[in-house]
Amino acid sequence: MTAKSAAAAARATVYGYPRQGQSRELKKAVEGYWKGRVTADALRQTAAELRRDTWRQLVEAGIGEVPTGAFSLYDHVLDTTVMVGAVPERHREAVAADALDGYFAMARGTQEVAPLEMTKWFDTNYHYLVPELGPDTVFTADSARQVAEVKEALSQGHTARPVLVGPLTYLLLAKPAPGAPAGFEPLTLLDRLLPVYAEVLADLRAAGAEWVQLDEPALVQDRTPAELDAAARVYRGLGALTDRPKLLVASYFDRLGEALPVLAHAPVEGLALDFTGSAAANLDALAAVGGLPGKRLVAGVVDGRNIWINDLRQSLATLGTLLGLADRVDVAASCSLLHVPLDAAVERDIEPQVLRWLAFARQKTTEIVTLARALTLGTDSVTAELSANSAALASRTASPITRNPAVRARSKAVTDADGRRSQPYAERTAAQRAHLGLPLLPTTTIGSFPQTGELRTARADLRAGRIDTARYEERVRAEIREVIAFQEKTGLDVLVHGEPERNDMVQYFAEQLTGYLATQHGWVQSYGTRYVRPPVLAGDISRPEPMTVRWTSYAQSLSDRPVKGMLTGPVTMLAWSFVRDDQPLAETARQVALALRDEVNDLEASGTSVIQVDEPALRETLPLRAADRAAYLAWATEAFRLTTSGVRPDTQIHTHMCYAEFGDIVQAIDDLDADVISLEAARSHMQVARELAAHGYPREAGPGVYDIHSPRVPSPEEAATLLRTGLAAIPAERLWVNPDCGLKTRAWPETRTSLENLVAAARTVRAELHTS
Numbered sequence: 001m002t003a004k005s006a007a008a009a010a011r012a013t014v015y016g017y018p019r020q021g022q023s024r025e026l027k028k029a030v031e032g033y034w035k036g037r038v039t040a041d042a043l044r045q046t047a048a049e050l051r052r053d054t055w056r057q058l059v060e061a062g063i064g065e066v067p068t069g070a071f072s073l074y075d076h077v078l079d080t081t082v083m084v085g086a087v088p089e090r091h092r093e094a095v096a097a098d099a100l101d102g103y104f105a106m107a108r109g110t111q112e113v114a115p116l117e118m119t120k121w122f123d124t125n126y127h128y129l130v131p132e133l134g135p136d137t138v139f140t141a142d143s144a145r146q147v148a149e150v151k152e153a154l155s156q157g158h159t160a161r162p163v164l165v166g167p168l169t170y171l172l173l174a175k176p177a178p179g180a181p182a183g184f185e186p187l188t189l190l191d192r193l194l195p196v197y198a199e200v201l202a203d204l205r206a207a208g209a210e211w212v213q214l215d216e217p218a219l220v221q222d223r224t225p226a227e228l229d230a231a232a233r234v235y236r237g238l239g240a241l242t243d244r245p246k247l248l249v250a251s252y253f254d255r256l257g258e259a260l261p262v263l264a265h266a267p268v269e270g271l272a273l274d275f276t277g278s279a280a281a282n283l284d285a286l287a288a289v290g291g292l293p294g295k296r297l298v299a300g301v302v303d304g305r306n307i308w309i310n311d312l313r314q315s316l317a318t319l320g321t322l323l324g325l326a327d328r329v330d331v332a333a334s335c336s337l338l339h340v341p342l343d344a345a346v347e348r349d350i351e352p353q354v355l356r357w358l359a360f361a362r363q364k365t366t367e368i369v370t371l372a373r374a375l376t377l378g379t380d381s382v383t384a385e386l387s388a389n390s391a392a393l394a395s396r397t398a399s400p401i402t403r404n405p406a407v408r409a410r411s412k413a414v415t416d417a418d419g420r421r422s423q424p425y426a427e428r429t430a431a432q433r434a435h436l437g438l439p440l441l442p443t444t445t446i447g448s449f450p451q452t453g454e455l456r457t458a459r460a461d462l463r464a465g466r467i468d469t470a471r472y473e474e475r476v477r478a479e480i481r482e483v484i485a486f487q488e489k490t491g492l493d494v495l496v497h498g499e500p501e502r503n504d505m506v507q508y509f510a511e512q513l514t515g516y517l518a519t520q521h522g523w524v525q526s527y528g529t530r531y532v533r534p535p536v537l538a539g540d541i542s543r544p545e546p547m548t549v550r551w552t553s554y555a556q557s558l559s560d561r562p563v564k565g566m567l568t569g570p571v572t573m574l575a576w577s578f579v580r581d582d583q584p585l586a587e588t589a590r591q592v593a594l595a596l597r598d599e600v601n602d603l604e605a606s607g608t609s610v611i612q613v614d615e616p617a618l619r620e621t622l623p624l625r626a627a628d629r630a631a632y633l634a635w636a637t638e639a640f641r642l643t644t645s646g647v648r649p650d651t652q653i654h655t656h657m658c659y660a661e662f663g664d665i666v667q668a669i670d671d672l673d674a675d676v677i678s679l680e681a682a683r684s685h686m687q688v689a690r691e692l693a694a695h696g697y698p699r700e701a702g703p704g705v706y707d708i709h710s711p712r713v714p715s716p717e718e719a720a721t722l723l724r725t726g727l728a729a730i731p732a733e734r735l736w737v738n739p740d741c742g743l744k745t746r747a748w749p750e751t752r753t754s755l756e757n758l759v760a761a762a763r764t765v766r767a768e769l770h771t772s
Helices: 025-034 040-061 076-083 089-097 099-108 144-155 167-173 186-207 225-239 257-264 277-288 312-325 361-377 379-398 405-412 425-436 453-464 469-490 549-556 570-575 585-605 626-644 663-671 687-695 716-727 748-771
Strands: 066-068 118-120 127-129 160-165 211-215 246-251 270-274 292-302 326-333 514-517 524-527 530-532 536-542 565-568 610-614 652-657 676-679 700-703
Touching (some): 040 066, 040 144, 040 361, 076 144, 076 160, 089 099, 127 524, 144 160, 144 186, 167 225, 225 246, 246 257, 246 292, 257 277, 270 277, 277 292, 277 312, 292 361, 312 361, 326 361, 405 536, 453 469, 469 549, 549 565, 549 585, 565 585, 570 585, 570 626, 585 610, 585 626, 687 700
Parallel strands (some): 246 270, 270 292, 292 326, 565 610, 610 652, 652 676
Antiparallel strands (some): 514 536, 524 530
């Protein structure tokens, strides 16, 4: 590759960056504000310092254009709702009284007012707050935060590019507000919304922004001709504005397909496209539409969602091809780096050989800068970087860490019969009812109970060597005794041990399976102030010894009521980990399923009659393009059945899913062949129950009646009302009563009251059924 002229020098950039800070300073500041320990001014100061440090680090690394507006105190889609003035009616009083408290009320709710619904951001594990729009929605521009941040960056001497959720994606992510007429589509509000975006763009230009990025990831999904026409109309309209910055329209997570010519021919100055994974198809598609003559292309050639090092030579080959397809080519990650941890260099417990294979946000930034330099000055300018990269890639390929012949032989020997229960559901359910003896509308929880400060302290003390294993395990046993006693007193029918020994529902298992690596500082935002440390799936998977049997058996010894064994399912183990990219996901899923199958069988052998295998990620991992879904659902449902099909007919298999749109995977839920499924339903007002009924779902289900992602406590009457709504769709003999999700993030006082109210609601509705 020859050097390009200085006038066409490639610029390195990113679309977004981890928000939390090296020590999760943002989480601590926000939660401190909620508890009254941190003032609003102090919270804003912490946020400003984090933005300043991030921009400085990016620029020092060689990033030539920093993003603004991508930072958020809670969620960037909620920030967009504020920017366009689409505050729901029930929150307007709170927002008017105090903008910051009103913002958090929309995110978390209050005892008096329910929050916005929360669901997954496309096929990631990030959750966004769903906009609520109706025919009466009036949009008004409020660009204060966006303008302040671009001025902030400019004042620090940076070249700043504001990043906004695009108007089309915003409307396509929205839902009809409560009370909206049946059939109302938020997209019909487009003509009302565009003038607001025009006003925001003018404000950003006046603030000094040369470019503004409008993110339109919704366009990588299958879109109707009407939606594609709307996209063309959006960018014809915004492109025709005279008082605006240059527009960079970004789309990522998959190939653009039929939307690519719409954007390529739009009167905007640039496109930012993903060229990783299945989105590599954008390369040929871009050539087919004649490229982007006279426009800027920001090429996402570094994977922004996984943590493996980039193949720099392969990326340079892609960039070399792209040079002939646009007026200028800049280099970026495929999407915001929000989805990866901050810095691999701070990891101390990962072998140095393996650490060479990993790239977190800071390492990906270095890769982007290296590629931009090679594109500008030629490959001779990065000879050392290319040599080190090739050596690290070869090291990973040759490492015995990645391959276990025994695991591969077992996976290859799996037959169709291994993924089928010995009896059909109709026969199993009779055996289970006789064995368990549960009442109508049985009550249970999803699995976890609050992780108290004492528990976290004990875990930290164990890691630091301040207490020994025996003292730590006694703390765990004491917590289990308390949880079991509370559930019995409250009147729950199927109990759980509360998972006090677990740091995370994926990490806990990953630390006990061969082939996984755990990080110490690899935090990634899931929603709001909830951060997780996804483990790294580096090699073939096996289970050396039982992982949960001891604690489940101990809990069962404390009660005559059934105690559920609790496991995380194979698809979720993949979705909430950083998966290996050197073999098909289906093969990795099968390996994990076989390891979990051993655990399920050992739980049953120990006397556990109810076993829950959670798969909340089944929907979020669904490919964004319909053409890719059948193959995914085939191996995903097979992996679940392989995990659960080795048990007796009278052992009841549960699964759980939450905070996703389930309507388009109901058949896959059916194909899991679980005996009972519990699902999030409180914020969506039992929508999933109606979807199950429309499908004719034949098994037992527990649509949640308690929203655990809000601190508000539902009254018995509120829970009973939701339960009656569920009964309109699911017969009483197949309906369970449970919260939306696990209770790990909640405090004990609200948990106690909420579960007492849940049980009271179940008793009330049972009595109504018996007297009707």
